[in-house]
Amino acid sequence: MLGTLGDRPLGAKDAEAVARALDLDPVASCMVSARVEAYGLSPRFLGGELWTAGEPVTSLAFSGANLMPLIGGAGDLELFADRALSTPRICSSIVGPADLALPLWERLATVWGPPREIRDDQPLLALHGYPVIAPDPNVRLVTMADLDRYFPAAVEMFIGEVGIDPCAGDEGRSYRRRLAALISARRVFARFDGDRVTFKAEIGSMSRKVGQIQGVWVDPESRGRGLGAVGTAAVAAAIARQGRISSLYVNSFNAAARRSYSQVGFAQVGTFATVLVD
Incomplete structure (x- = not known):
């Protein structure tokens, strides 16, 4: 045993x-x-x-x-x-x-x-190879010099996705360190229009075979322009260049995100569930 x-x-x-x-x-x-x-x-x-x-x-x-x-x-x-x-x-x-x-x-x-929330239907998606649409050429790797501009967008995404303010308790120092580590690992991507982040995403986990995308977010004022699809395509293309499978999971009720990921070429390969515990 x-x-x-x-x-x-x-x-x-x-x-x-x-x-x-x-x-x-x-x-x-x-x-x-x-x-x-x-x-x-x-x-x-x-x-x-x-x-x-x-x-x-x-x-x-x-x-x-x-x-x-x-x-x-x-x-x-x-x-x-x-x-x-x-x-x-x-x-x-x-x-x-x-x-x-x-x-x-x-x-x-x-x-x-009782749980804080149960997300019982989260399609697990994968993309083998390159996206089927052209990536946004304005999406690039985030550098440490960008962190101050990137941080507010990441916080807004986190609150909307998880329902918790990552700045609570320590004024965001631990969350900022987590983002800085991902930036240093060249796993944070964004589109900057001036000083404003209009698209962001991170490769939260990277194994030898798979890169799992997380934190996909489009600035509310920029939604409806297709930035989520072409931005995600840019991240998936970066993963494909490394010979890895791109993956992510999404809430089933997020119809707009699911349409975007389908446009990129992602297909469902399983179903995840998440139980958030207080």
């Missing part, structure tokens, strides 16, 4: 088995794969623990700032729930394939609930 639940989190000796498990669905596992590839399996560096209820190729979950079930059946989810409830909660959300995330939440809700 590898990394038996209740014994220990998965560690370095389980690396090959974990890699095989994550490769079963590289798009759905991108967020976890990116961390494992960058930091290994040590919880100290990974920013969380990888759990299995038996062997990683048949059950796997990540527990950190998010609780992410990746593989498993009903019995595995019971064990993951027991493990999550055995210590104080550290995650702010449960996110992952809907057929795993929602049943896991049902097992946790009586203790962790």
Whole structure:
């Protein structure tokens, strides 16, 4: 048995088995794969623990700032729930394939609930290769010199998407550091019209195979001009140039965004769900 639940989190000796498990669905596992590839399996560096209820190729979950079930059946989810409830909660959300995330939440809700919000239908999209429309030539990498101009747009996007002000508590210092790290990694893109950001997006996670786009936002005064589609195409083209698959997930009710992503060439490959926990 590898990394038996209740014994220990998965560690370095389980690396090959974990890699095989994550490769079963590289798009759905991108967020976890990116961390494992960058930091290994040590919880100290990974920013969380990888759990299995038996062997990683048949059950796997990540527990950190998010609780992410990746593989498993009903019995595995019971064990993951027991493990999550055995210590104080550290995650702010449960996110992952809907057929795993929602049943896991049902097992946790009586203790962790009520949730702040449940987004139970988030199409997981992927684009293999280049976009089918021309990218916006005015979308470019954001530099550190742009951070002061970029930051307000990122905050507005975050509040609209997550419903929380990222500046609360520390006046935005931690969120600003997160953005600065992404900028340094050349994973932040924007269109600037003068000093105003009219489109923005980030590659939030980057594994060897997949780049997951997040934080897509168009300035309200600039909406209706198609900037979301051609801007996202610019980010997807940058990912394709690196030989990676572009991916993102979107709320099913966001019809405008779904139309934009379809225009770019994205197709649905799965369904995610997110439970935001207070």
